[in-house]
Amino acid sequence: MITNIYTLSRKEGWQRWADAPARVRPELLAPKQITKLGEDARADYNDARHDWHANFGILKTPQLAAIHDELDQIVATNRQDPDRIRGAAVIDALPGLGKTTIANTFARDFDRAQRRRFGDLTEEGHERLPVFRVGLTSRTTLRTLNRMICEFYGHPGTDRANAAQLASFAVDCVISCQTRIGIIDDLHFIDPNRRDGIEVSNHLKWLANELPVTFIYAGVGLAERRLFAEGLTGDNAVMAQTARRWTRLELPPFHVGDQAGRRHWQSLLKATERQLVLTKAHPSMLVDLADYLFARTTGHIGSFITLITRGCYKAIRTGAEKLTERLLDTIRIDEASEAARYHLQAGFQAGKLTSYRNTG
Structure with a gap:
């Protein structure tokens, strides 16, 4: 929104950001509740969700x-x-x-x-x-x-x-x-x-x-x-x-080469899931895509957040209201991640890599 334009390289912008209260997470409405909203109310609700997904706070990795x-x-x-x-x-x-x-x-x-x-x-x-x-x-x-x-x-x-x-x-x-x-x-x-x-x-x-x-x-x-x-x-x-x-x-990227790395990756996915406001989301929605999401983002938090933010926007705009591999496949992100994607996917498919924790 235009009212949120400021820069942290000026004291006024820095103080505004430093003093800003935590954002309020939009209420999660059921699909039937959304259909009952008027056109303007639905647009306002979706806009609030877009704003939230782009700014839902810092994940304490x-x-x-x-x-x-x-x-x-x-x-x-x-x-x-x-x-x-x-x-x-x-x-x-x-x-x-x-x-x-x-x-x-x-x-x-x-x-x-x-x-x-x-x-x-x-x-x-x-x-x-x-x-x-x-x-x-x-x-x-x-x-x-x-x-x-x-x-x-x-x-x-x-x-x-x-x-x-x-x-x-x-x-x-x-x-x-x-x-x-x-x-x-x-x-x-x-x-x-x-x-x-x-x-x-x-x-x-x-x-x-x-x-x-x-x-x-x-x-x-x-x-x-x-x-x-x-x-x-x-x-x-x-x-x-x-x-x-x-x-x-x-500052290393996430990795899945050992149990600790896989645990940290899973924790990131769970923490992100809790922030999303999608009406058809379900528990483990992102965890079930752990390998896919790692291959798409190479464990870089910036690439991951970009993919999730754009995916949520499209899920809301199209009415899908959840993140799936099929939907995320339609989202392009940074070129570095796109270039490494297929090599990592091949590793997961061949069983040489896994982002799931070994519970045995």
């Missing part, structure tokens, strides 16, 4: 819980005085595994706790903003990074300042608003082999030195891109400060 625990430990122990360097966390994983979601939800919980404990205003009367968040782009430079931080806070001098002035404004905003966590998303856009990439990487170290915050970075394939080595090679790589300051948190 084992991966999310594990990284939240790690982040909590890192943030809680970063109590150093301003003259000492705080360690940073970096969530490094393949696309579609929920890096951004994990970082944002952890920071949202922290934001709520800080404002609940200390109030919405600082003692000096400034807005208390426990978290700032920015997302990098492929053209991020030192100046644009500073500008994005200032834009999050809504600093009035953002448009006419140079890089040094923007850096000073950013420091003032963080300190005045008593910010404690800074999220830098899409860190993989920094190329440590390019001049502007080295400048941004060095500037991140400067910000870590100057700001009393814990940085949480998220990106794709950061180790492979040698971001931790800052582009240095051979013996020079030991001179890289990043690898000593950042704690790398890996």
Whole structure:
């Protein structure tokens, strides 16, 4: 809906998201009840279900819980005085595994706790903003990074300042608003082999030195891109400060190679089933499709949620009101999942793979 358009890269959008109450799950109506609804009422009910299925909340997967625990430990122990360097966390994983979601939800919980404990205003009367968040782009430079931080806070001098002035404004905003966590998303856009990439990487170290915050970075394939080595090679790589300051948190996809992996996959399916509002859904609707759903999504939570969301939309629109293999076969998702689908399906059909728990 148009009223829900906002961005987490501005303080107003972040606060709106952080303060938003939990969504109310639409009532599950029986098929006969839906047929008795008028045309407008039925359209409104279906629209509410579409909105719910696209936003039914964060599934607390084992991966999310594990990284939240790690982040909590890192943030809680970063109590150093301003003259000492705080360690940073970096969530490094393949696309579609929920890096951004994990970082944002952890920071949202922290934001709520800080404002609940200390109030919405600082003692000096400034807005208390426990978290700032920015997302990098492929053209991020030192100046644009500073500008994005200032834009999050809504600093009035953002448009006419140079890089040094923007850096000073950013420091003032963080300190005045008593910010404690800074999220830098899409860190993989920094190329440590390019001049502007080295400048941004060095500037991140400067910000870590100057700001009393814990940085949480998220990106794709950061180790492979040698971001931790800052582009240095051979013996020079030991001179890289990043690898000593950042704690790398890996985020694996779901797998079905052992009992624990199969148990986690089944738990995800059961938790998702409980969220769906389809009139002809039945217990184990998704669990019965465990192999199929894994083959379709390769165990990537982002691909899985996309398939379920689009499947629910079509199930409601067509009147099927349940998810079946036949219906889901008509839904296309990301190309990476589609490319791996038939190889995985062959493994399941040959008995080399299974996502069902061994109860024997």
